[in-house]
Amino acid sequence: xxxxxxxxxxxxxxxxxxxxxxxxxxxxxxxxxxxxxxxxxxxxxxxxxxxxxxxxxxxxxxxxxxxxxxxxxxxxxxxxxxxxxxxxxxxxxxxxxxxxxxxxxxxxxxxxxxxxxxxxxxxxxxxxxxxxxxxxxxxxxxxxxxxxxxxxxxxxxxxxxxxxxxxxxxxxxxxxxxxxxxxxxxxxxxxxxxxxxxxxxxxxxxxxxxxxxxxxxxxxxxxxxxxxxxxxxxxxxxxxxxxxxxxxxxxxxxxxxxxxxxxxxxxxxxxxxxxxxxxxxxxxxxxx
Amino acid sequence: xxxxxxxxxxxxxxxxxxxxxxxxxxxxxxxxxxxxxxxxxxxxxxxxxxxxxxxxxxxxxxxxxxxxxxxxxxxxxxx
Numbered sequence: 001x002x003x004x005x006x007x008x009x010x011x012x013x014x015x016x017x018x019x020x021x022x023x024x025x026x027x028x029x030x031x032x033x034x035x036x037x038x039x040x041x042x043x044x045x046x047x048x049x050x051x052x053x054x055x056x057x058x059x060x061x062x063x064x065x066x067x068x069x070x071x072x073x074x075x076x077x078x079x080x081x082x083x084x085x086x087x088x089x090x091x092x093x094x095x096x097x098x099x100x101x102x103x104x105x106x107x108x109x110x111x112x113x114x115x116x117x118x119x120x121x122x123x124x125x126x127x128x129x130x131x132x133x134x135x136x137x138x139x140x141x142x143x144x145x146x147x148x149x150x151x152x153x154x155x156x157x158x159x160x161x162x163x164x165x166x167x168x169x170x171x172x173x174x175x176x177x178x179x180x181x182x183x184x185x186x187x188x189x190x191x192x193x194x195x196x197x198x199x200x201x202x203x204x205x206x207x208x209x210x211x212x213x214x215x216x217x218x219x220x221x222x223x224x225x226x227x228x229x230x231x232x233x234x235x236x237x238x239x240x241x242x243x244x245x246x247x248x249x250x251x252x253x254x255x256x257x258x259x260x261x262x263x264x265x266x267x268x269x270x271x272x273x274x275x276x277x278x279x280x281x282x283x284x285x286x287x288x
Numbered sequence: 289x290x291x292x293x294x295x296x297x298x299x300x301x302x303x304x305x306x307x308x309x310x311x312x313x314x315x316x317x318x319x320x321x322x323x324x325x326x327x328x329x330x331x332x333x334x335x336x337x338x339x340x341x342x343x344x345x346x347x348x349x350x351x352x353x354x355x356x357x358x359x360x361x362x363x364x365x366x367x
Contacts, residue, residue: 040307041304042311044308047310
């Protein structure tokens with residue numbers, strides 16, 4: 001079931017009369033829900049990423065997660081999926097590769113998110129619920145993809161012609177090849193440490209802003225390509241305007257990140273970059 | 289002029305209506321022009337009822353309804 005199909009199903013669920021009755025009943029248990037007449041109103045607040053409504057979003061998210069855990073119903077899952085649809089869509093479109101069909105990827109993202117919701121430790125994680133839901137979903141999705149990829153590599157080919165080219169530097173004891181610069185950026189699973197750092201330090205900047213920086217600067221996707229991929233239905237003029245807007249937005253985000261990550265700057269580096277870690281130090285001394 | 293209690297009740301109703309429209313527009317990925325038009329029309333009626341001069345910046349496209357909601361919250365001190 002693709003993400004678009006999920007969205008259509010959500011509309012049906014949120015309009016159902018039984019959903020309204022259940023919502024009215026549940027409002028008596030949760031003060032955060034009692035402020036709202038309809039699930040659509042809840043959806044509006046959950047979709048507002050401004051700092052002003054952060055506390056209300058947090059309370060609503062926790063109320064919905066509680067209900068889904070204690071009295072599971074398709075309404076709560078529908079509301080949470082509708083509210084987090086932009087995040088799930090962004091996560092889905094950061095995944096490349098042929099290990100899973102596109103529809104399987106959509107289903108993986110949706111089902112993983114709901115698993116995370118149902119197992120979320122509300123008693124242990126008492127704040128930043130939205131951030132933890134997002135991080136946990138990302139981690140599980142990427143772990144599943146890595147496992148899927150590893151399983152495919154381990155399957156022996158039936159035909160000799162399926163074997164990869166002979167690579168003597170892969171033999172044990174062979175000298176390690178010099179590290180080459182890759183034109184394409186690292187895969188999404190290689191960026192998780194950076195993503196976690198940015199999310200922990202700069203979540204308040206907004207998920208859209210962070211995603212843009214991660215996609216274009218950490219993973220190395222060109223901004224033009226990102227715009228073409230994310231706004232495929234826009235005409236060229238509109239895409240150009242979007243490109244310019246995102247370029248300015250990214251510059252502002254980077255300027256703010258520099259301030260937030262200032263304490264990580266390497267005091268020994270003239271350029272002010274991060275201090276190299278152990279393996280990177282060795283490579284640096286080898287002239288890499 | 290309506291009493292304070294009536295104005296507050298109507299103000300809450302307008303706020304709830306705005307929230308519902310925002311949710312609906314999000315769910316159906318409404319066209320930005322529709323969102324902006326709805327915010328403009330609803331905002332005019334809301335400001336006429338409260339007899340306040342508009343001071344908040346108007347949003348554009350899909351942000352227009354959010355900007356109207358902020359204006360309502362600021363007027364009631366709920367922000």
